[in-house]
Amino acid sequence: MRRFRFLRNPDPASLGSDLESFLRALGGPACLFLEGADSSRTRAFVTLLHGNEPSGARALLHWLQQGRQSAVNVVCIVASVNAALQPPLYSHRMLPGARDLNRCFRPPFSDEQGHLAEEILEILRLHHPEAVVDMHNTSGSGPAFGVCTHRDRHHDALVSLFTRRLVITDIGLGALMEITEESCPTVTVEVGGRLDREAQLTADAGLVRYFTADNVLTPVANPETLEYFEHSIRLELNPGMALAYADQPVPEADVTLLPDIERHNFQPVDPAVALGWVKGDAKRVFRARDGGGRCAVASLVRVEEGALFPAQRLKLFMVTNNPDIAQSDCICYAVEV
Numbered sequence: 174m175r176r177f178r179f180l181r182n183p184d185p186a187s188l189g190s191d192l193e194s195f196l197r198a199l200g201g202p203a204c205l206f207l208e209g210a211d212s213s214r215t216r217a218f219v220t221l222l223h224g225n226e227p228s229g230a231r232a233l234l235h236w237l238q239q240g241r242q243s244a245v246n247v248v249c250i251v252a253s254v255n256a257a258l259q260p261p262l263y264s265h266r267m268l269p270g271a272r273d274l275n276r277c278f279r280p281p282f283s284d285e286q287g288h289l290a291e292e293i294l295e296i297l298r299l300h301h302p303e304a305v306v307d308m309h310n311t312s313g314s315g316p317a318f319g320v321c322t323h324r325d326r327h328h329d330a331l332v333s334l335f336t337r338r339l340v341i342t343d344i345g346l347g348a349l350m351e352i353t354e355e356s357c358p359t360v361t362v363e364v365g366g367r368l369d370r371e372a373q374l375t376a377d378a379g380l381v382r383y384f385t386a387d388n389v390l391t392p393v394a395n396p397e398t399l400e401y402f403e404h405s406i407r408l409e410l411n412p413g414m415a416l417a418y419a420d421q422p423v424p425e426a427d428v429t430l431l432p433d434i435e436r437h438n439f440q441p442v443d444p445a446v447a448l449g450w451v452k453g454d455a456k457r458v459f460r461a462r463d464g465g466g467r468c469a470v471a472s473l474v475r476v477e478e479g480a481l482f483p484a485q486r487l488k489l490f491m492v493t494n495n496p497d498i499a500q501s502d503c504i505c506y507a508v509e510v
């Protein structure tokens with residue numbers, strides 16, 4: 174069964190004037206092929222793997238409305254259109270009961286999301302792009318950053334089209350970038366929160382650079398200006414642990430995090446800064462694995478008379494104050510400073 178709708182050089186007038194009408198016009202997962210001035214090369218732009226992360230799709234619409242031609246061909250994949258349109262708009266990461274699409278890019282491709290992921294990989298294989306950019310919003314408010322699985326000048330160049338922060342991580346979750354990386358440089362770009370004005374500006378400006386630059390794999394700026402976040406560790410909740418966000422410990426919760434915990438995103442946080450409260454031992458409620466697979470909970474957090482602190486000076490990122498994300502994905506990523 175074909176899940177994707179294919180459009181070649183779509184007429185902007187047929188695509189609606191705002192994101193909702195654009196997505197309704199697409200009607201489901203869509204692949205837009207835009208022919209470039211140099212039609213011998215192709216880049217890929219993937220977005221809306223998560224239905225609640227609309228900035229990339231909106232940036233694509235803004236590009237199409239300008240009626241410009243890209244420097245090379247661009248194959249654009251807009252994936253979770255149905256989840257995005259499920260009311261209330263842009264609130265569903267995926268449809269209820271479905272797996273996280275950005276965890277489905279490795280076998281078994283057995284369910285609906287798996288088939289969708291497999292088809293995305295097939296489209297990318299067919300076009301063998303010189304680069305893949307997968308654009309997301311962060312779950313909370315925060316600054317933009319790029320993510321890739323390893324660091325070299327190609328990835329530096331790609332990321333610097335969008336942002337100055339680069340997270341290097343290879344955590345084997347079945348994310349798109351982990352898979353396509355084998356055939357071409359791939360970066361995930363997190364442009365910031367979907368309600369952040371800055372996020373849309375970052376998405377729009379970065380997409381224009383990505384679509385119009387003659388060469389996206391050669392650093393134009395001094396790569397020294399990139400800030401790297403390497404050897405990050407995911408701080409996760411253990412299964413069954415109840416999480417709350419509040420200004421004081423919630424009796425029913427195993428972990429209560431302060432509601433403004435997002436303010437630590439990409440900022441160094443000292444061991445004296447309280448993060449919340451924990452019932453019992455840190456290892457009872459949290460789990461974390463370092464690159465060698467060892468338990469890293471004690472190197473990330475400590476509990477003192479029920480209060481939660483960093484175990485050492487850390488930089489935290491992808492800090493969420495969304496309990497669903499914290500439960501199903503992770504609370505934050507951390508690197509030692």
Ligand SMILES: [Zn+2]
Nearest residue numbers: 223226309310
């Ligand atoms: Zn996402």
